[in-house]
Amino acid sequence: MKKIIFNLVLCFIAAQAFSQTCDGTITGHVVDADTKQKLAGASVSIPSLGLTQVTDDKGDFKFVGICDGQLKIIVTHISCDNYTTEANFKNKLHLDITMPHARQTLGDVVVEGQRKIANTGFAKQLSTKELNESKGLNISEALSKLNGVTILQTGSTIAKPILHGLHSTRVITINNGVKQEGQQWGNEHAPEIDPFIAGKLSVIKGVDELKYGSDAIGGVVLVEPKKMRTTPGASGELNALYGTNNKQQILSGSFEQQFKSLPGFTYRLQSTIKRSADVRTPNYSLNNTAADEVNFSVTTALRKKNIESELFYSYFTSKLGIFTGSHIGNLTDLLDAIASDKPDNIYLNNSSYKIGRPRQEVLHQIVKSTTSLKIEKHKLTLQVAFQNNDRSEFDIVRRSDNTKPQINLVINTLSEDLIYEHPKVGNITGSAGLSFMQQNNSYRGRYFIPNYDANTAGAFIIEKWQKHKWQVQAGVRADFKNIDTRRIRSSGDTISNIFNFKTIAASGNIARDISQNWKTNLGISLSQRAPYVNELLSDGIHHGTATYERGNITLVPEKSTNISLGLSYKNDAKTFESDLLFYNNNINDFIYEQPRPDAPVLTIAGAFPLIEYTSTDAQLTGIDHSFQWKLIPSHLTWTNKTALIFARNKSINDWLINIPSQRFTNQFAWDFRDGKSLKESSISIEMSNVLRQTRVPDPKNGRTDYKDPPPGYTLLDMEASTKINLAKKPIVLAASIRNLLNTSYREYLNSFRYYTDEMGRNVTLKATINL
Amino acid sequence: MKFRLALLAFTIFTVAMTSCKKTEIQEDNDEELITTMILKFTPSTGGASTSFTFDDPDGPGGIAPSLDSIRLDANKIYNVEVQLLNKTASPVDDITLEVKNESEAHRFYFLPSANVTIGNLDRDINGVSLGIKSTWTTTTTGTGSIIVILRHYANNPPNKLEADNASDPKSDTDIQVIFPVKIS
Numbered sequence: 001m002k003k004i005i006f007n008l009v010l011c012f013i014a015a016q017a018f019s020q021t022c023d024g025t026i027t028g029h030v031v032d033a034d035t036k037q038k039l040a041g042a043s044v045s046i047p048s049l050g051l052t053q054v055t056d057d058k059g060d061f062k063f064v065g066i067c068d069g070q071l072k073i074i075v076t077h078i079s080c081d082n083y084t085t086e087a088n089f090k091n092k093l094h095l096d097i098t099m100p101h102a103r104q105t106l107g108d109v110v111v112e113g114q115r116k117i118a119n120t121g122f123a124k125q126l127s128t129k130e131l132n133e134s135k136g137l138n139i140s141e142a143l144s145k146l147n148g149v150t151i152l153q154t155g156s157t158i159a160k161p162i163l164h165g166l167h168s169t170r171v172i173t174i175n176n177g178v179k180q181e182g183q184q185w186g187n188e189h190a191p192e193i194d195p196f197i198a199g200k201l202s203v204i205k206g207v208d209e210l211k212y213g214s215d216a217i218g219g220v221v222l223v224e225p226k227k228m229r230t231t232p233g234a235s236g237e238l239n240a241l242y243g244t245n246n247k248q249q250i251l252s253g254s255f256e257q258q259f260k261s262l263p264g265f266t267y268r269l270q271s272t273i274k275r276s277a278d279v280r281t282p283n284y285s286l287n288n289t290a291a292d293e294v295n296f297s298v299t300t301a302l303r304k305k306n307i308e309s310e311l312f313y314s315y316f317t318s319k320l321g322i323f324t325g326s327h328i329g330n331l332t333d334l335l336d337a338i339a340s341d342k343p344d345n346i347y348l349n350n351s352s353y354k355i356g357r358p359r360q361e362v363l364h365q366i367v368k369s370t371t372s373l374k375i376e377k378h379k380l381t382l383q384v385a386f387q388n389n390d391r392s393e394f395d396i397v398r399r400s401d402n403t404k405p406q407i408n409l410v411i412n413t414l415s416e417d418l419i420y421e422h423p424k425v426g427n428i429t430g431s432a433g434l435s436f437m438q439q440n441n442s443y444r445g446r447y448f449i450p451n452y453d454a455n456t457a458g459a460f461i462i463e464k465w466q467k468h469k470w471q472v473q474a475g476v477r478a479d480f481k482n483i484d485t486r487r488i489r490s491s492g493d494t495i496s497n498i499f500n501f502k503t504i505a506a507s508g509n510i511a512r513d514i515s516q517n518w519k520t521n522l523g524i525s526l527s528q529r530a531p532y533v534n535e536l537l538s539d540g541i542h543h544g545t546a547t548y549e550r551g552n553i554t555l556v557p558e559k560s561t562n563i564s565l566g567l568s569y570k571n572d573a574k575t576f577e578s579d580l581l582f583y584n585n586n587i588n589d590f591i592y593e594q595p596r597p598d599a600p601v602l603t604i605a606g607a608f609p610l611i612e613y614t615s616t617d618a619q620l621t622g623i624d625h626s627f628q629w630k631l632i633p634s635h636l637t638w639t640n641k642t643a644l645i646f647a648r649n650k651s652i653n654d655w656l657i658n659i660p661s662q663r664f665t666n667q668f669a670w671d672f673r674d675g676k677s678l679k680e681s682s683i684s685i686e687m688s689n690v691l692r693q694t695r696v697p698d699p700k701n702g703r704t705d706y707k708d709p710p711p712g713y714t715l716l717d718m719e720a721s722t723k724i725n726l727a728k729k730p731i732v733l734a735a736s737i738r739n740l741l742n743t744s745y746r747e748y749l750n751s752f753r754y755y756t757d758e759m760g761r762n763v764t765l766k767a768t769i770n771l
Numbered sequence: 772m773k774f775r776l777a778l779l780a781f782t783i784f785t786v787a788m789t790s791c792k793k794t795e796i797q798e799d800n801d802e803e804l805i806t807t808m809i810l811k812f813t814p815s816t817g818g819a820s821t822s823f824t825f826d827d828p829d830g831p832g833g834i835a836p837s838l839d840s841i842r843l844d845a846n847k848i849y850n851v852e853v854q855l856l857n858k859t860a861s862p863v864d865d866i867t868l869e870v871k872n873e874s875e876a877h878r879f880y881f882l883p884s885a886n887v888t889i890g891n892l893d894r895d896i897n898g899v900s901l902g903i904k905s906t907w908t909t910t911t912t913g914t915g916s917i918i919v920i921l922r923h924y925a926n927n928p929p930n931k932l933e934a935d936n937a938s939d940p941k942s943d944t945d946i947q948v949i950f951p952v953k954i955s
Contacts, residue, residue, distance in 0.1 A: 337940070346940070347940075397803055398923065446803070489829065548832065603831040606947040
């Protein structure tokens with residue numbers, strides 16, 4: 001008994017002693033040195049006590065129960081250099097910490113000021129959550145999670161993004177700062193990019209697009225890798241995926257390291273291996289729809305006080321099978337295929353990983369060097385990039401022992417960009433740049449586009465002014481393009497053409513914060529796109545559509561005037577957010593393919609309808625609306641997206657072809673409270689309603705489409721994920737189900753709607769391990 | 772510093788590499804192209820043979836193809852042989868050999884709407900109709916036309932059957948030519 005009392009007393013004394021010296025609090029507030037913005041998500045740690053706190057939305061943090069004494073406090077944030085302070089702590093301490101902005105990582109050279117300006121017209125970015133959910137999808141499918149972005153497909157393996165109704169050469173893709181130069185003209189040419197390389201996927205429209213070209217009439221897709229680490233140490237990520245529908249297997253990993261002995265030098269290795277078998281629709285699987293992809297990239301970065309250099313190499317190779325049943329010889333075959341509601345059994349249910357003919361084999365390599373120099377507050381960046389794109393298409397051939405491709409296209413591109421960013425003058429920031437590009441294309445086999453050499457030179461200037469509730473941005477750009485084409489026909493005739501195009505673009509944007517809740521934005525962009533070689537000089541049968549396509553050398557650059565008006569609302573509690581965007585894009589001399597029913601082309605395989613590139617005045621008008629409503633804060637969120645678009649061919653008073661139909665998406669997501677072992681768990685269900693496209697070109701103006709648009713459809717998708725710790729390493733486990741109800745449907749924007757249904761239910765299991 | 776030197780060297784290398792590369796000019800070479808179909812008619816009783824041709828020597832597009840009218844005598848039997856050429860190749864490529872070599876994956880169809888019947892088609896290695904050789908029997912005088920179709924079975928195995936018609940989904944069209952026919 002005595003002993004117990006003694007112990008109690010001892011405890012009491014000890015507790016007293018503790019409360020006297022260890023009940024201190026440290027509070028603090030973290031802001032970004034450059035932008036003066038509150039920094040959320042900064043990690044504040046006291047290593048000697050093993051304590052870490054993360055700043056909240058207001059940039060605040062708080063430690064309680066801290067003992068007096070000498071303490072070292074370290075603050076880290078993803079986009080800042082580390083901050084360290086020491087204090088002789090006694091009872092209470094408040095720290096106002098101004099985080100030095102990291103010597104800007106190179107990615108920032110590309111998108112200027114995006115982070116600071118919330119509402120610049122059409123600027124949309126996949127959230128980390130959406131990016132995680134899109135693992136296993138191709139880059140176009142991932143982008144289609146953004147409202148206003150849809151995909152144009154050729155079967156299940158080939159997809160390219162459509163931004164507000166426009167695609168292909170009207171959309172510029174920037175892959176890690178380099179303008180992607182591949183075979184982008186055809187509908188069946190997908191962007192050659194490994195989606196796992198992206199740490200950030202976004203679409204921009206407006207002033208910032210002038211950095212990349214005057215021809216981004218549809219917008220710019222930005223694929224940016226994760227920022228390189230700025231502190232010594234090593235980290236990595238490993239992703240493993242399995243999809244049940246087409247037995248898709250993906251392994252993707254990255255590793256990066258900075259040595260203590262070599263401060264400022266970081267390298268990253270990244271690779272993805274992907275393999276999938278034949279795609280299964282709800283009722284049958286499609287032969288020869290397997291795909292293989294092998295990609296890797298190496299990045300090295302060197303940061304010194306005033307200079308930064310990055311060297312990047314990426315290798316992308318894919319082999320894509322094209323459904324055997326889609327091969328047709330002439331118009332009669334096409335009409336026969338369309339007439340049957342299901343492909344012949346001979347083309348179905350192999351379910352193998354084998355890829356035969358027809359198929360595409362694509363290799364895309366990029367070598368890029370970027371160097372930025374900071375002198376005082378001036379910044380100069382030089383980027384030199386070389387790209388090699390080698391595409392082979394293997395058609396169905398007569399001789400089964402033929403191993404050669406029927407068409408091989410090689411594009412080599414060298415580009416040089418010099419960008420100067422001037423110091424902030426008053427409230428103005430800005431940049432100016434020069435771009436040059438030299439390109440060579442050569443082909444072998446079946447004629448598609450001629451050999452050519454192209455040279456472009458361009459210059460831009462962008463200025464941004466920001467004060468209180470106003471932001472004004474403006475920019476201009478001019479480009480000069482020269483294309484020198486040569487085709488030697490088998491008869492020996494040489495067809496040579498020289499084209500010179502001048503294009504000018506200008507863009508302005510005004511944004512205003514009306515109140516804490518309401519923000520508005522008005523943007524006007526003038527852009528011009530010079531015709532591409534395929535539009536000028538195509539001449540041959542397009543087998544997928546059984547048409548004879550002919551270019552037109554008299555085409556002139558398209559001129560687009562795009563007006564966008566944005567309005568966003570956020571309530572005080574931040575439980576409801578809504579975003580509305582209205583746009584109207586008037587494009588004069590819009591290039592499209594006009595049927596010439598009066599002039600069919602007679603060939604040995606019968607008569608093919610002639611389709612000729614021609615120009616019209618087009619108008620694309622649309623509305624994107626989305627809202628996010630936290631029905632039960634921190635648990636239940638309702639997200640709604642609506643995308644409407646109307647596209648007119650004004651010259652002949654008709655609709656434009658291949659425009660997305662109206663679509664609506666509703667998602668309900670439930671976030672679970674963190675458990676002992678399961679953290680950040682969530683489950684969501686999404687319903688998308690796609691209406692039938694009724695606004696299609698009138699067959700009276702010449703048939704381009706031999707099948708009416710398919711009926712509308714409703715799809716259900718599900719997604720669930722959680723995070724566990726295994727040997728102190730966080731592992732994210734996720735499962736997604738696309739087309740939960742295994743609905744049979746066809747999509748208007750998939751050219752294979754002539755032949756087959758879309759993919760059926762697909763359950764994808766994913767694991768991400770952070771090392 | 773070494774790194775920057777390497778960077779510089781690399782940049783120079785890439786610039787040099789591309790600027791030194793000269794455009795290779797390749798001729799159009801569509802090895803799958805068939806420009807010409809010749810139907811050679813030899814009377815079964817012997818005598819001089821006559822040929823009728825569909826000819827598009829520059830391939831699809833460009834100069835329009837030429838097409839002969841088939842002129843035959845009434846009440847006569849002809850042995851007919853088809854020959855296919857690719858005249859854009861040099862030397863001219865005889866496609867008939869390729870069709871013969873993969874006979875089990877090819878088939879000719881002759882669909883007449885004239886006073887002529889066609890039969891006795893030669894066979895592929897599996898004994899199914901091929902049609903490089905056939906027998907045409909004319910009846911009374913008159914005019915009409917005949918559609919000559921070559922179908923290719925792309926699948927492996929081709930699974931070509933005697934009962935397959937000219938629009939069978941297992942095969943697709945390589946040739947479809949409508950010849951005018953005059954029987955006098």
